[in-house]
Amino acid sequence: MVIAQRLCFACTSMIASFGKAFVFVDLLYSGNIARPARLNSKKITEKDAGPSLTVRGNEFIDGIKKNLEVICPATVSCADVITLATRDAIALAVGAKYNVPTTRRDGTVSDCGLVSLPEPSLTVSQAFQFFRNKGLNMNAMVTFLGAHSVGVAHCGFFQDCLSNFQGTGKPDPTMDSALVSKLFKTCGTQFRPLNSDPTAFLDQNTSFVMDNEFYKQIRVKKRVLQIDQELALDKSSADIVSTLASNALGFQQNLAKAMVKRGNIEVLVGNAGQIRKKCRVINK
Numbered sequence: 001m002v003i004a005q006r007l008c009f010a011c012t013s014m015i016a017s018f019g020k021a022f023v024f025v026d027l028l029y030s031g032n033i034a035r036p037a038r039l040n041s042k043k044i045t046e047k048d049a050g051p052s053l054t055v056r057g058n059e060f061i062d063g064i065k066k067n068l069e070v071i072c073p074a075t076v077s078c079a080d081v082i083t084l085a086t087r088d089a090i091a092l093a094v095g096a097k098y099n100v101p102t103t104r105r106d107g108t109v110s111d112c113g114l115v116s117l118p119e120p121s122l123t124v125s126q127a128f129q130f131f132r133n134k135g136l137n138m139n140a141m142v143t144f145l146g147a148h149s150v151g152v153a154h155c156g157f158f159q160d161c162l163s164n165f166q167g168t169g170k171p172d173p174t175m176d177s178a179l180v181s182k183l184f185k186t187c188g189t190q191f192r193p194l195n196s197d198p199t200a201f202l203d204q205n206t207s208f209v210m211d212n213e214f215y216k217q218i219r220v221k222k223r224v225l226q227i228d229q230e231l232a233l234d235k236s237s238a239d240i241v242s243t244l245a246s247n248a249l250g251f252q253q254n255l256a257k258a259m260v261k262r263g264n265i266e267v268l269v270g271n272a273g274q275i276r277k278k279c280r281v282i283n284k
């Protein structure tokens with residue numbers, strides 16, 4: 001299936017651009033850190049996994065790391081670079097400030113097969129399994145998915161919902177019909193390669209602001225990704241969605257808390273792992 005081949009990076013490392021700022025959300029990486037990839041190499045790494053193909057902004061991390069290596073070689077891990085960049089980007093985007101521990105180290109495994117990623121058509125309970133395995137609760141999952149308040153999705157991730165939802169030959173009945181028409185005009189029915197696939201804003205209202213508007217939108221069936229709609233409909237997550245929709249500050253606070261929690265999971269310290277010279281590749 002086309003979508004499966006291009007599967008989104010989903011809950012792994014995510015980068016959303018807000019004008020000049022970037023939000024890095026290194027979320028559920030199995031190898032503890034970063035987005036390792038071997039460009040110009042025959043070896044297939046995590047970064048080459050289908051979902052990673054849609055990640056934007058690796059160059060930003062590469063630039064920071066390159067400068068650090070000049071000033072302070074083999075000292076600051078890619079894990080710390082990404083965690084600190086995420087902290088600062090979230091502070092810039094939503095104003096939520098939080099502290100993160102540093103001196104963590106980078107993973108020594110970079111294998112495409114180790115990247116297990118959720119599809120946008122998952123149910124809430126299937127998606128939750130993925131988060132729970134990483135020690136995160138439902139509240140954290142719903143909060144993290146609020147990151148869909150910014151950024152875009154390629155048509156291939158949702159266009160079946162616009163005209164042939166689950167093989168019915170009709171749009172998803174839980175979707176706002178005006179939005180269906182709008183997105184259909186953008187996407188049509190043709191599946192395209194990723195680099196020529198049109199995109200749509202995940203949050204159709206405040207597309208460039210990391211705020212709680214996303215939750216308001218999904219409550220009125222204005223979702224782009226199916227998993228986002230499911231969050232508002234499923235009884236295990238609907239109450240959390242409703243609370244976050246009505247509490248802008250609460251969303252920011254939850255996001256900061258969830259980031260700190262996530263930052264303490266699967267951390268490599270001491271002599272474990274390594275300090276990568278380049279974030280996309282394990283040291284030789």
Ligand code: HEM
Nearest residue numbers: 008010014016025054119120127144147151152153154157
């Ligand atoms: C069940 C979990 C999730 C699923 C199924 C999922 C799915 C997706 C999909 C399909 C896209 C579109 C990708 C593209 O077309 O290139 C996307 C984009 C995005 N996701 Fe998720 N996601 C999940 C969780 C998360 C989490 C936890 C975060 C952040 C903490 C996040 C942040 C983002 C961002 C910022 C974008 C926009 C990226 C851009 O504009 O390039 N997602 N997600």
